[in-house]
Amino acid sequence: MRTVAMCLSILPRCRIHSFASSCLENSQRHHPGNRISLRFLSSKTLSSLEGGEQKSKKWTRKSIMTNTEGLKGDGASKSKISNNIKYNLSVETTDGLNVEKSETRELDIIQNCDVQQKMIESEELARLVTVISFDLETSGLNRSCDCVIEMAMQDLAGGKNSTFQTLVNPDCVIKNSEFHGITTDMVNQPHVPRMKDLIPILLAYVKSRQKPGGIVLLVAHNGRNFDVPFLINEFNRNNFDIPHDWHFLDTLPLAREVMKSKVAELKSAKISLSLQSMREYYNIAPIGSAHRAMSDVNTLSQVFQRMTFDLKLPTSGLIERSFRQSDLVKTAKKTSQARPKKC
DNA sequence: GGCCCTCTTTAGGGCCTT
Numbered sequence: 106m107r108t109v110a111m112c113l114s115i116l117p118r119c120r121i122h123s124f125a126s127s128c129l130e131n132s133q134r135h136h137p138g139n140r141i142s143l144r145f146l147s148s149k150t151l152s153s154l155e156g157g158e159q160k161s162k163k164w165t166r167k168s169i170m171t172n173t174e175g176l177k178g179d180g181a182s183k184s185k186i187s188n189n190i191k192y193n194l195s196v197e198t199t200d201g202l203n204v205e206k207s208e209t210r211e212l213d214i215i216q217n218c219d220v221q222q223k224m225i226e227s228e229e230l231a232r233l234v235t236v237i238s239f240d241l242e243t244s245g246l247n248r249s250c251d252c253v254i255e256m257a258m259q260d261l262a263g264g265k266n267s268t269f270q271t272l273v274n275p276d277c278v279i280k281n282s283e284f285h286g287i288t289t290d291m292v293n294q295p296h297v298p299r300m301k302d303l304i305p306i307l308l309a310y311v312k313s314r315q316k317p318g319g320i321v322l323l324v325a326h327n328g329r330n331f332d333v334p335f336l337i338n339e340f341n342r343n344n345f346d347i348p349h350d351w352h353f354l355d356t357l358p359l360a361r362e363v364m365k366s367k368v369a370e371l372k373s374a375k376i377s378l379s380l381q382s383m384r385e386y387y388n389i390a391p392i393g394s395a396h397r398a399m400s401d402v403n404t405l406s407q408v409f410q411r412m413t414f415d416l417k418l419p420t421s422g423l424i425e426r427s428f429r430q431s432d433l434v435k436t437a438k439k440t441s442q443a444r445p446k447k448c
Numbered sequence: 449g450g451c452c453c454t455c456t457t458t459a460g461g462g463c464c465t466t
Contacts, residue, residue: 243466248449251466284466330450331465357464361452379464396466 230420233319236261237311238409240325240401241332242285244275248334253300254279254287256307257398258323259406260314269310270399272297285396301343308348320350322427324409326380326401329355329428337430352427356380356405359412359426367415383408 239258245251252275260267272287274297282288291297298306315321325332333353340347360378364386376382381395384404389411393400413423 241466246449246466254466281466325465327450327463327465334449335465358451360464377463 230424233316234322234420234424235311235314235316235319236322236324236423237314238324238402238405239332240398240405241335242287242396242398243335244277244279245281246331248331248338251335252277253335253339254292255285255398256303257402258307258310259399259402261406261410262314266313268399268402269307270402271303271306273303274299286394287397300339304340304343304345308345311348311351315350320352321348322352322354322423324354324356324405326360326383326405326408327355327357328353329357329433333428333430334433337433347430352424352429354423354427356409356412359409359416359418363412363415380404380408383412387411 237258237260239256241253242255243251243253253273254275255272256270258269272292274292274294276299279287279289279292311321323333333355337347357378360383363383364376364378380401381404384391384407387408389404389407391400392403395401395404412418416422418426
């Protein structure tokens with residue numbers, strides 16, 4: 106059996122478990138012959154693995170330590186070296202001055218090691234995660250009654266066939282055409298697919314962009330409350346399941362975070378966090394008509410990359426902020442019990 | 449609907465998505 110202890114120390118445990126489960130399931134699917142287990146090592150466990158108890162009890166750390174075994178490439182070896190340095194420096198001294206100096210030096214090196222470790226983590230995670238921005242145009246705002254009428258996706262990695270765009274025939278009259286310009290006549294055409302026909306194509310597109318054994322991170326503005334519930338509803342209506350390795354990220358909280366830190370002088374003022382406002386804030390030129398799916402996806406892709414740069418968010422930070430279908434289902438159950446929905 | 453903010457928390461208004 107091959108043991109893989111992954112570098113995920115900065116992720117909350119629930120996210121670690123969720124992400125690790127995805128990776129494990131994917132790895133087993135792609136490499137059925139291999140037996141792989143994931144273990145998260147505490148400092149105590151790692152200490153015992155390294156050959157006994159720590160001699161110094163003066164300094165203790167409760168952070169989750171990581172170790173990397175059996176992974177190919179430079180990243181794995183660097184990770185292990187970093188951990189060794191950390192432990193070798195935990196030496197007890199009796200001279201107060203020396204303690205202070207040693208501690209400072211140790212902290213400096215530990216901080217450097219942590220930065221290195223985070224970079225390695227980010228690189229390894231980036232190899233596993235496919236980031237796809239997406240946007241839906243719908244026949245209204247009610248996720249229970251309204252339907253998706255247009256969909257667009259864009260793999261941020263770019264390359265050939267990195268975008269996906271289509272109108273969707275909802276088999277109903279579109280009453281909000283003034284908002285997006287999509288009319289009933291436009292979607293009521295033989296060549297426009299219905300959602301039940303589109304979902305397999307959508308799944309195939311995402312699969313084609315997915316890295317072997319990796320996960321997909323689908324990004325949308327206000328996705329938690331709009332696009333993702335709409336998408337889930339469409340899948341449910343047509344008896345499809347959202348793939349277990351799909352994670353979702355809402356850029357609205359990121360926009361709030363950016364504006365909080367960048368526009369301190371306007372904290373008390375009303376700041377718009379809409380996608381178009383964020384586009385203007387970053388001086389990104391509009392491409393196509395706003396409120397059409399592909400145009401909004403183009404905008405979102407650029408805004409998203411600018412925001413992650415501003416917030417210094419590595420891939421691990423994105424995973425930390427992501428959510429899955431099951432997270433929304435739990436919330437929806439609570440809500441529906443409290444207030445029955447009406448169309 | 450969920451989240452955030454404030455003249456709040458025993459609440460209410462506004463934003464964001466179409």
